[in-house]
Amino acid sequence: MARISFMDLSVDVKTLILEHITRPTDLKNVCITCKQLHEIAVRFLYHEVTLDVGSSNDTRLGAFLSPRNIGLKHIRKLDIYLADVLDKCNQINQANFAIRMILELLPENILEKFSWHPWSPFNHDNLILLYKKQKCMKWMEGIALEKNCLKELQAIPNFEQTFQHVRKLGLYPDSKEVLDLCHVLLKNSPKVEKITLHASFEENESPIEPRELNDSSIEPGLITSTMFNHMRPFDKCTPLALKDITLQKINLRYAASTYCKFINFRSVTSIKVFACAGADALLAELSRSALLPDRLETLEFKHDDNNEQDGLGALDGFMCLVSGIQNLTIDLTYAKSLPAAAGIIRHGKTLKQLNVHASRIEDCDEELVYDYLSFSQICKECTLLEQVSVAFPAVSVIRSKQDSFINFENCLGDLPNVVTLNITTWPNNQPSSSRLPRKVYEHLLQGLAQQGFERSASHAVAQKRSSKLAIIAWGSSDKVYDREDSQNQLIFVKGKQIDPLGNEKFTAVQIGWCLRKFVDAGPKSDILDFSLSRSCKPPCR
Numbered sequence: 001m002a003r004i005s006f007m008d009l010s011v012d013v014k015t016l017i018l019e020h021i022t023r024p025t026d027l028k029n030v031c032i033t034c035k036q037l038h039e040i041a042v043r044f045l046y047h048e049v050t051l052d053v054g055s056s057n058d059t060r061l062g063a064f065l066s067p068r069n070i071g072l073k074h075i076r077k078l079d080i081y082l083a084d085v086l087d088k089c090n091q092i093n094q095a096n097f098a099i100r101m102i103l104e105l106l107p108e109n110i111l112e113k114f115s116w117h118p119w120s121p122f123n124h125d126n127l128i129l130l131y132k133k134q135k136c137m138k139w140m141e142g143i144a145l146e147k148n149c150l151k152e153l154q155a156i157p158n159f160e161q162t163f164q165h166v167r168k169l170g171l172y173p174d175s176k177e178v179l180d181l182c183h184v185l186l187k188n189s190p191k192v193e194k195i196t197l198h199a200s201f202e203e204n205e206s207p208i209e210p211r212e213l214n215d216s217s218i219e220p221g222l223i224t225s226t227m228f229n230h231m232r233p234f235d236k237c238t239p240l241a242l243k244d245i246t247l248q249k250i251n252l253r254y255a256a257s258t259y260c261k262f263i264n265f266r267s268v269t270s271i272k273v274f275a276c277a278g279a280d281a282l283l284a285e286l287s288r289s290a291l292l293p294d295r296l297e298t299l300e301f302k303h304d305d306n307n308e309q310d311g312l313g314a315l316d317g318f319m320c321l322v323s324g325i326q327n328l329t330i331d332l333t334y335a336k337s338l339p340a341a342a343g344i345i346r347h348g349k350t351l352k353q354l355n356v357h358a359s360r361i362e363d364c365d366e367e368l369v370y371d372y373l374s375f376s377q378i379c380k381e382c383t384l385l386e387q388v389s390v391a392f393p394a395v396s397v398i399r400s401k402q403d404s405f406i407n408f409e410n411c412l413g414d415l416p417n418v419v420t421l422n423i424t425t426w427p428n429n430q431p432s433s434s435r436l437p438r439k440v441y442e443h444l445l446q447g448l449a450q451q452g453f454e455r456s457a458s459h460a461v462a463q464k465r466s467s468k469l470a471i472i473a474w475g476s477s478d479k480v481y482d483r484e485d486s487q488n489q490l491i492f493v494k495g496k497q498i499d500p501l502g503n504e505k506f507t508a509v510q511i512g513w514c515l516r517k518f519v520d521a522g523p524k525s526d527i528l529d530f531s532l533s534r535s536c537k538p539p540c541r
Contacts, residue, residue: 007034015040023518039070046071048079051102054095055083061098065105072106077113077139082120096123103129113139115170119200124149131162140189141170142182144200150180163188168244171227174200176208179226187230194244194270199223202249214251215258223250224258231262239264244298246272253278256285265291270298279303280314287318296322297350300329302533309336312358319343324350332358333533341374348381352417355389355527357424359534367391367425367534372407379411386468387527388415389422389476397427397436397444401451409452412469413459419524420471421452426538427474441540442490442510445474449492449508457506470494471525477513478535485512488535491528493519 006014018041021027030041051061065072080102082095099116103126111134116122124147131153140163153159166189171182186192201213214221220234231237240263252259256278265271265286271293273279279301285291299322305311312335319325319339325347330339335358344354358368369391370378379385393404412418427448429436436444449472460467475489493516495509516525 007036011036011040015043018044042071043074046074048077049075050079050081052081052083053098053102054091055085057083058094058098061101065102073110075106075110077115078102078106078111079113079115079117082118092120096126099123099126100129103133106133108133109136110134111137112165113137113168115139115141116143119144121146124152128152128156131159132156135162136165137162138165139168139170140166140185141172142178142185143170143172144174144178145181148177148180150177150184153181154184160188164191166192168192168194168196170196170198172198172200173223173227176222176226179222182227183229186227192240193242194246195240195242196246196248197227197250198246198248199250210251214253215255217254220258221251221255224255228262234258234261237262241267243268244270244272246274247276247282248272248274249276251277252282254281256281260285260291266294268293269295271296272298272300274300274302275304280310283311283314283318287314287321293322295324297324298327299325300327300530302329302331304333305335312337312339316340316343320346323347326350327353329353329355329530330357331355331530331532331534334361335359335368338368338370338374341370341377344378345381348383350384351382352384353387353527354378354382354385355387355422355530357389357391357532357534369393369425372404372411375408376411376414379414383415384417385415386417386524387420387422388412388418389424389527389530391425392423394425395427395448396430397441397448398429398432409455410459412456413463416460416463416465417468418456419468420473420527421469422473422476422528424474424476424532424534426536428539435539435541438538438540441538445490445538446492446508446510453494453506453508470519471516471528472508473528475538476530476532476535477528478531479513485514488537489513489528490538491516 014037018030021030021041021044024045027041027045031038031045080099082091085091114130114134114137121144124145127145128149156162163185169185169189169192171185173179173182199213201208208222212222215224225232228234239261242263245263245268259282273282276282286293301315303311312332315330316339320343323346328344328347328351338358339356344351344356360366360368375390392408393402395401395405412421427445429441452472453469456467456469471491471493473489473491477486477489479486491511491513492508493511494506496504497507498504511519513528516528
């Protein structure tokens with residue numbers, strides 16, 4: 001029987017194989033091998049496209065948008081960034097022209113998501129063109145515009161059909177005009193499942209007073225009464241059956257009960273609350289039996305606490321009532337203690353991602369560390385954990401490890417599935433009084449990572465299993481939209497090397513924040529993407 005080669009396989013089988021290639025450069029190489037593989041691989045290569053506009057590279061868009069480019073019809077997600085150039089004179093006009101050309105030449109009704117990332121106003125004519133040509137969008141955004149074009153948008157033929165496929169809404173109000181746009185998006189999206197609401201009035205120095213924006217004890221504020229106006233009166237409305245809700249920079253002190261009226265939190269599986277004053281009021285509302293989520297899989301909570309620690313108290317109580325959390329992120333500032341271990345242990349049978357941090361002030365050297373007993377209990381009870389990001393006790397890169405640090409490393413031996421470990425506290429070079437050069441510090445840090453991989457492997461051998469730990473990182477990323485590597489995080493992956501005798505062994509290899517997404521750990525290192533309140537450069541010069 002003749003041996004079957006890869007090219008003898010059917011197109012469907014080849015497609016299933018190429019689906020596992022995630023790195024764009026690898027997909028590009030596959031595209032240039034032969035015509036058939038080009039037609040297959042181009043689907044995955046063009047599925048998510050990110051472009052920088054407003055620079056000299058805009059001249060390349062002509063080739064990209066050529067009718068002969070068979071990848072254009074496969075674009076589903078398009079992210080546009082404003083290029084970082086020295087000469088910004090007339091850059092916005094050039095970027096608007098480039099975006100106009102992109103929208104004009106893209107095939108109709110292919111995009112599921114279009115995002116303009118800078119916090120600068122988007123061109124209104126381009127938004128109208130987007131809504132006219134792309135009727136299959138699943139993700140839409142309410143953002144600041146150069147000009148109020150709400151009437152022109154609503155005059156588009158079959159305007160309501162534009163929202164029939166919308167499942168996710170990103171609402172970023174910073175003015176009364178954007179609030180009105182967000183209201184139109186909400187009102188016309190009957191199938192919405194995910195809402196991200198990020199108020200940006202403070203950043204843009206809005207003339208609207210906070211007391212007018214936010215709910216008071218006697219009446220709704222401008223934010224809720226405008227965006228959700230079509231649902232008033234809230235006491236009698238049919239709540240939104242959302243699965244994912246994100247609230248950022250929303251004052252919830254008097255608005256918590258209002259949000260619980262027009263959102264059915266029992267059906268929500270993901271709750272993210274970032275920098276919301278009075279967030280403890282929302283957690284207290286959700287702790288009531290009639291509002292408690294049935295199956296909460298993701299909880300992300302970033303909060304500046306007060307002297308009475310109301311936020312931490314409400315969080316600890318909520319954590320002990322809700323069940324089934326798989327991804328837990330807690331980032332507290334002005335805290336006196338870390339969240340209680342009991343609330344985390346309650347989710348030991350489901351928890352896969354743990355990212356817990358607290359600091360007394362917004363200072364790099366003040367992050368709180370769990371005591372050994374609490375951390376040991378968490379590791380023993382939460383054995384399904386795949387990603388962990390916590391503060392570790394102090395350790396020196398030029399002396400033998402302290403016992404407290406080694407004890408934390410030993411606790412990780414109880415986590416057989418952990419793939420990514422992020423230690424946010426930087427090792428020091430004490431007792432030396434002067435800081436080390438960065439390259440020397442990185443080399444010594446690589447040695448600590450190497451020891452971490454070796455200790456994980458020894459624990460695995462003792463328990464008759466293999467070690468899955470593939471990434472050890474220090475520090476925390478300060479990148480949200482920028483696509484370059486962060487200077488506040490150093491990442492090491494477990495690589496392999498051959499010694500002079502031909503024996504293979506693993507070694508710690510430093511890798512960039514962007515590139516680490518394409519190593520074997522891939523999706524199991526997304527904990528490194530979360531931008532913590534506390535982020536500082538390594539202690540070196």
